[in-house]
Amino acid sequence: MNNDVVLRLKGVEAGYGRIQALNGVDLEVRRGQIVALLGANGAGKTTTLKTISGLVRATSGTVEFEGEDITGRRASDIARLGLVHVPEGRHILKGLSVRENLELGAFTVRDANLRRQRMGEVFRLFPILERRQHQDGSLLSGGEQQMLAIGRALMHGHRVLLLDEPSMGLAPKLVLDTMRIIKRLNQEGTTILLVEQNARLALKLAHYGYVLEGGHVRMQNDAAVLRADTSIVQAYLGD
Numbered sequence: 001m002n003n004d005v006v007l008r009l010k011g012v013e014a015g016y017g018r019i020q021a022l023n024g025v026d027l028e029v030r031r032g033q034i035v036a037l038l039g040a041n042g043a044g045k046t047t048t049l050k051t052i053s054g055l056v057r058a059t060s061g062t063v064e065f066e067g068e069d070i071t072g073r074r075a076s077d078i079a080r081l082g083l084v085h086v087p088e089g090r091h092i093l094k095g096l097s098v099r100e101n102l103e104l105g106a107f108t109v110r111d112a113n114l115r116r117q118r119m120g121e122v123f124r125l126f127p128i129l130e131r132r133q134h135q136d137g138s139l140l141s142g143g144e145q146q147m148l149a150i151g152r153a154l155m156h157g158h159r160v161l162l163l164d165e166p167s168m169g170l171a172p173k174l175v176l177d178t179m180r181i182i183k184r185l186n187q188e189g190t191t192i193l194l195v196e197q198n199a200r201l202a203l204k205l206a207h208y209g210y211v212l213e214g215g216h217v218r219m220q221n222d223a224a225v226l227r228a229d230t231s232i233v234q235a236y237l238g239d
Ligand code: ATP
Pocket: 016, 019, 020, 021, 039, 040, 041, 042, 043, 044, 045, 046, 047, 048
């Protein structure tokens, strides 16, 4: 595995008006890894993902993707580079079919053959989406909508996925299905930064983990080390 750093945050600060949510986040994601970003409610996990993908502006520090400084770039430009964000909540558009929702994910892809090829890949990964392709996307079950949200991100042409709480609101069996899909995507070459409330589950899947507290990294280690330390799990991971 090529283990170089694809995503690097250095001293990132960001917030919302006068609310400072990130107070100097330092973080690295290596190619081919799943990295879990953990922490209690309000620790800054979602804001970290939003700052990486350009939805929130960093007020200080830098974000590098594949060695390039992308701090302050537009969200659409960042997605085009292959750094794709799947936000919390599924944002499936009502009134559009499953297929149309997927096509929307590829609006930046001009090459029609490439769009077809990616749609084929999404259908291979999620056969249920092919069977339901003509149905209204909003009529899918919660788990299927999560698949559609991930599938839409894959239509972009991704190298790194930022996944925000993919298991949110899903029944336990669907949570496990979602985790299996994340693992499979990773095995097929996708690097993943995963925000997840279910710390134990995330650390089972991940290679490495960061724990955020109050907008900065409180600790980091191999996922197996974090998982083995029950005091860490209880004190910082909110479960
Ligand atoms: P959760 O697990 O609850 O989603 P989180 O770790 O993802 O938490 P963030 O959503 O990044 O945390 O929030 C970090 C801080 O920023 C919190 O204090 C939160 O109240 C604040 N915050 C988040 N979004 C906004 C917003 N749109 N406007 C103002 N403050 C916000």
